[in-house]
Amino acid sequence: MRQNRSDLARHWAHDIYEVFRAQGVSMVSYVPDAGHVDLIKLCEADDRMRAVSLTSEEEGVAFAAGAYLGGKRAALLMQSSGVGNCINMLSLIKTCQLPFLTLVTMRGEFGEFNPWQIPMGQATPVVLSAMGLIVYRVDAPNEVRDVLEAAVSLAFGSYCGVAVLLSQRLIGTKRFVEEK
C-alpha cells in the first residue's frame, strides 16, 4: 500500500508557518526540498514574509546573520544534503553568538531508497552539533508545533544556533518506484 501523507504534511507545515508568524520570523531563505514545499508556498503567499531562494545553503546562514543585525528574524529551510555546505559559515553563528534557526528535512534515513543520500543524512546531526548548534528531531506531526516554539525561543532568547530535523518518517519517505 502506498501511504498518502499529503493531508498530514499540510497540517504540520501550517503549524510551522503559524509559529513563524506568532514569533516574528519574517524572512525565510531556502534551497527547495520536497519536504518543505508546503511551508515555502505558505511563506511566499504571505506578503508580510519574505522568501529568498538560494543557490547554496551557506548563503542562508550569512543571510540570517545580516537579518538579525538589522533587527529581523530569519530561518533557513534546507534538506539534510545541504547541511554540509553550511559548515564553515556556521562559524559566524557561534563566534558572534547569533540567533539562528534552521529547519532540515531529512533524507538518508528511515526507508531511504537513494544510497547517495545516506552519508550526509547520517552525518547531519553530528555535523550540526560539531559546529555548536543545538539539534532537535521531530518524528511525529503532533510534536512539530511544540518543538518549533521551543526552538525559536531558544535561538532568539539565548543567542544560539538551533536546528530542527524533520525526520524522513515525518515527511514521508520519497518513493522513486511505484509499489505494486
Place this chain on the structure above:
Amino acid sequence: MTQAPHLNRREVVTALLAGRSDLLVVAGLGATAWDVASVADHPLDFPLWGAMGGAAMVGLGLAFAQPSRKVLVITGDGEILMGMGSLATIAAQRPRNLRVVVMDNECYAETGLQRTHTAFGADIAAIALACGFPHARTAREADEIEPLREDIHQLDDLFLAVIKVAPTDYPKALPPRDGAYLKNRMRAALLGPQAVFE
C-alpha cells in the same frame, strides 16, 4: 593589454567612505576589513574575520531588514569568488538599497599573493551583469572613484563595482575581532540601546 592595477586601496576606501553618515557597512575578511578599519572603527561596520564567501549575503539580510538604509558590502576578489552564487541570489531579489564593491587586487594577499581567477580573466562585473545586476562596472583610475562614492551614497538601485587595486601590502589596521561585541555594537547603534536587551 590592460595596465596592471595601480590604485592604492587604502586611499580608495577612505574616499568611498567619506561623508558616510548612516551607511551600513559589511566588510569581507582580510585586506578589505583592514582597509575599512584603517578609516575608522565605526559602530555601523560589521567586519568579518571569517565566513569567507558570506559577506554579500550578510549584506542582503541587512538590506532587507533595514530597507530605508543604504548597505555597502565591500569585499575582495577572493571572497566574492567563493560566494559567486550569492550574486545570482542577490540579483534575483534586486534590493535597491544594497551595493557591492569588490576591491580586486587579482591575488590572495593574505596568504602569499597567489593569483586569483580575476588575474586570468574572470570578470566579476560581467558576472554580476550576467546574473541580472541592473548595474555593474569596473574602475581602474582615480577619477572614477568620486562618481562611485556618489553612487554608493545616492543611487536608488542595486549595483556592483569592481575596483582594480594594486596588490600592495599595507600595515594591518585591525578592527575588534570579538564577534559578539561587533554584533551588539552594530545592533545598538542601528536599533537603539534597548536592542541588547531583546
